[in-house]
Amino acid sequence: MIRIGRYNDLPVLSQLPRGLQLDGGRYGEILLPKQYLTGDEQVGDVLRVFIYCDSEDRLIATTETPKVQVGEFAYLNVVDESRHGCFLDWGLPKDLFVPFSEQKQTLQKGRQALVRVYLDDSNRIAASARIDRFLQDTDDSCQFKQGEEVTIVAADKSDLGLKVIVNGTHWGLIYTTDLFEPLKRGETRQAYIKRVREDQKLEISLRPLGFAKVEGLAAEVLQKLKDEKGFIAISDKSSPEAIKRVFKCSKNAYKQAIGNLYKQKLIKIEKDGIHLV
Template sequence: MAQIGRLNSLIVLHSTPHGVYLDGGEHGEILLPNRYIPKGTGLDEAVEVFVYRDSEDRLVATTEKPFAMVGEFATLEVVNVNRNIGAFLSWGLLKDLLLPFREQANPVHVGEKVVVYILLDEKTDRIIATTRLNRHLSKARPPFKPGQAVPLLITARTPLGYNAIVGGTHMGLLYHSNVGAPLQVGQKLNGYVTALQPGGKIDLSLDASGYQRVASLTDRILEALKNNGGRLSYDDDSPPEVIRSHFEASKKAFKQALGALYKQRRIRFTNPGIEALDIREAKDGDWQPSGPKRQG
């Protein structure tokens, strides 16, 4: 049976002037309009489609893929607000996604990007969005381990730090002391689990700890140097937000990695920026970073 709000592999049953009809199982035949039919598609062949309801409440199929599907969290932009029913979000399909007023934790406005959970409304069998995220987070014990790398979705700024959905299932907290530069609600980035607290709370960091952090970051810096002709404009004085954007690391971690590479004589400081250095090219007169605490 076809699943509404998900990708399905459905069999072509017959064609009409408007498109082909697909076998939706208990949902009956589902139209795939002509503009979405893959070239060369024939009868009895399977087509991967996304199934949803159109403005007239009919099930239709499309080969376009939305930014997110039922059961997923996503950051979507508000493109319209209807004072009678709610807001509409752009989600990559011809028909915008409804965020009903009853599902808004706080009022939203056109142009705003909001973090939502996408679900199938039990009353209408339509796909809708909600900003009431906690209702849809897993209540099970988090399956993560300290030190594990995890994908994060920032949902809110709090006095302690930033709330973030971890791995698409649980809520965690990035303390301000572990961030370094401001983050944006709706931002996706990679982080690390630092601790699992009683009650399932997850403490997070944007950097791995200890040697693992430095070793991983030095590899990324060397790769960036290789891809950029051996020179980069980033160094100790680069703003934290610039370092985070390009290397997904804090300024402290970046400085530690540069210090490690300098001690290995893999780079020289060009003030500003850095340059890849072959050990055989090192010279006594090369410029050195200022200050005795290179890794502070």
């Protein structure tokens, strides 16, 4: 089954002067234009290609890499406007269309927009800036567990911190006190479920939880000591601001990390800072 707007592995049926004809199953033959060929392709080869629609809404294959696929979120540049909507640069020759009905506020050329790519009722690829309708605010199925690693996309700031998209299905929140490093809107990275609240809303942490967090941070402190010739002028008495500036963590996490190193007799904790043993 062909997945429009995603990568597919398709066999080569025939070679033509304009490119290769690929087996698109019930969609028929799909052209891979010759500008994407290396010259080594043969009939019977299976090629990994991205399938989308050309300017005449015909399915076409490409070996180019789009910035986003159907079902995914991305922060894209608005490159043109029309009376029906606007167009985004998603890395392919035909720009990505956002209908007016899928805009929370009018998107303007030269700006950026956080969107989700989807297939409309006619199997045409489009994007929506109304991302709330693709996400759940709570996890009724309890599919997430505390400490679980997830993929997040940075979305919008709130009074409490930063709203993020979790695994492309749910909203989550990183509290301001847990934002130890800046995240740009649309940035994708790995994070962790800090807590599934009683109302099933998700709290997110940028660092692993529990001992794994302490262990990872302890390694960072140890490496910093080695880089600084065995001494750092930051102890368990230092201000939270100083600790956050250097290690991008809370004072409590830092104290746990150096406590771990102290128990292993790797460091000495003095008034002026910590020393490598």
